[in-house]
Amino acid sequence: MSPQTVLVKGARVLGGEPADLLLRDGVIAELGQSIDAGDARVVQADGLVALPGLVDLHTHLREPGREDAETVDTGTRAAALGGFTAVHAMANTDPVADTAGVVEQVWRLGREAGHADVRPVGAVTVGLAGERLAELGAMADSAANVRVFSDDGRCVDDAILMRRALEYVKAFDGVVAQHAQEPRLTEGAQMNEGELSGRLGLRGWPSVAEEAIIARDVLLAAHVGSRLHICHLSTRGSAEIVRLAKARGLPVTAEVTPHHLLLTEELVATYDARYKVNPPLRTADDVAAVREGLADGTIDIVATDHAPHPVEDKECEWDAAAFGMLGLETALSVVQHTMVDTGLLSWSDVADRMSFAPARIGRCDAGTAAQGRPLAVGEPANITLVDPSVSRTVDPWQSASLSRNSPYEGMKLPGQVVATFLRGRPTVEDGALT
Amino acid sequence: MSRDLSDFRTVLSEDEINRALARMAHEVVERNKGASDLVILGIPSRGVPLAGRLADRVSSVDGVDVPVGALDVTMYRDDLRLRPARALERTEIPPGGVDGKVVVFVDDVLFSGRTIRAALTALDDVGRPRAVRLAVLVDRGHRELPIRADHVGKNLPTSLRESVKVLLSETDGRDAVLVGAADDVVHHADAGEAR
């Protein structure tokens, strides 16, 4: 689509007073009251909140390898519908994104699809095997410009390997995003360990298995002076460790998923594998703790951990089912429901947790395709317009994703992304893909 | 039964029930030419206390202790699937068994005849009696099977819109047979027999 001039009229910028935004040549050309439309196409945005385009630091696009579950194209369509203008594609594809070749392929597929910027995440270790470092520098220097490295799905549990990875990525300002899961404590684990797992006869995934790794990695990062990012933090104890680390001034960041902000382990009692996820749904106390953590800044960002799986991998016995949930199209609604409507976050805080901060951590907040920039004149016109006043019932069969494994099926959630602009070009308008 | 029976009229009083049982006891002895070889089996639930009373009277008529027991027919009914599964009642076959004996079934009300059909099938699994007879306190008609009672306390022509309630002191605190309007419109005799 050729660049066009769009005038967004009357949007509440970051939830503040209504203003007009003129989008021209991919940037915000004007911002103010009663801007003259001229030849611009007008988008009426009365009552809508304007946010910077959302940035997801944790997305599984499944391509290459599991194109039956998701492709870069379908995953980024879902992203755009959810208000995202950039997603970080996790490395656990087949083949694994552990070489410059694979990350460039994923990056290029994203460019061709054009629904959102795709920022590949590189694997920390070859084949995610946890044995030797992947060519992190080659991935960083590739066209994909990788800055986030993660073996997500698996923990880099070998302490010396983790230390080396933390040290090595300093050379190109990268960050290791750790999937914190002590493997021996979680062998065969199926759900949060507690009274309920004992009752349901499902192997427990104890919170200590997450907390022990986070504690170790915080100390390792402090020791070698590296940045550390914690994926999908899910327990009160984890939040406390990160809070302590931040109090000591350590460069540790953490993410929480929408589902850990809303859902609790009680759902597992249905043995419906839609609720099977890693790390598992935790207790109501953990949910309260991660909400507090996100509110007070202990937890820096919300990341979806969008994990598509084909129907047959969920429509089976719990033990046999795959871990993971869809998240892109529902993330903002869940955040509104759990954080905004409860008064824990303002819309401007949401902009920070879902756009500015994730872009900063992923180091995609500068350069030609900068994301997570303020809504200000001269900045890239990456904008999400959300209507917080409507609510909708989630129907995964309407999803742009190839998969249907949404844990929110049938739930009524507030908020609807009305439009998404990627560098001035609408990817979503009137709640539908353009 | 939590039903309010105030609208029901009494068709047999306590005295009349006693007299009917006494007469039936004599008939049983007479028909059998004595009380030897008799086994009296009540069909739960109200057939069981009635069987006990009948056995006592037969014993006092003939001076012989008549074996008495109970035969639950629930699992032999042909209408099991028409209603939720019910608790089983106790089956109690006297120690001498029924082989070669004359079995007298006792029930409170004879209606469609399906209970007795089930009882005959159930008895097959217990043994092979020489003969089987049937004694009922009330025969209200509307048979759906070729079954008749040998000994009847009272023949009581009824409408299908009516319900017959037998109350016994053992289970209900008093003796009486009552007739009143059925709870639901009864479309066939079998449904009305449901307890």
Add this chain to the structure above:
Amino acid sequence: MIRHLLSAADLSRSDATLLLDTTEEMLRLTEGRSVKKLPTLRGRTVVNLFFEDSTRTRTSFELAAKRLSADVINFSAKGSSVSKGESLKDTALTLAAMGADGVVVRHSASGAPYRLASSGWIDARVLNAGDGTHEHPTQALLDAFTMRRHLGDLDGRKIVIVGDVLHGRVARSNVILLNTLGARVTLVAPPTLLPLGVENWPCDVSYHLDPVLPDADAVMMLRVQRERMNAAFFPSAREYSRRYGLDARRFGLLSDEAIVLHPGPMNRGMEITADVADSERSVIVEQVSNGVCVRMAALYLMLAGADETADDVHEGAA
């Protein structure tokens, strides 16, 4: 009556009592009779769907269904979706097409029977014959029935259950059911073989066996797999049996009326010594025969009647 028997927790006290009373009648009807077959489930089809080998349980359910004249299909589905064979869903659809009225499920995955019952794939009644480390409700019913025959009403009775509670489905179902019936249960095991949160279960917990034996009305010994020591649940089989095995000395601590149960199969010499297992107060063999009657009762109550949803114009039960 409940629609499916998935967990002992599905049973209210009156449901459980009805099941046990019905079992009593089943026992009376089949004991010492030349004709052991009842016509009750004629025309009904019961499928034994076993994703996990268990000759004992399958045979028990098969005999129970056959004694009620049901048509029985044994469907051994060793290749579950866990091993990339036919999926649970496809199996369920197959059984539905066969017209199964009741499905008895044994599965290595906890919750598989629950999934089958709630999925909408099949309309049949589902009976859990043991799922993973979750539950085994008919085993608990037969244990309770056996105890009731010897001890009378279980209200206030003291039952001690010893062994691997963590990996065992029998203990879980027993604690729930016995508690429902008013009994007081004490679990005895090394802390490693107790699930997290057991202190909130409706029972007492002890790490020591000797002190709880004198007050016990019944002791149930659970099978403990020797291989568990390889995963550090206990140091050695010898140490386990020394601390938690029921031997002649501990048997002597029991009151004269107390009985000994074991859901089988036994590890003689591990959790129970041969002399105790074969003693007069061991009711282990009786548990097996009672198992058939308990399953008859469950099949009767769940399959003989109409669906509660069916239009029912009959008078209520007296």
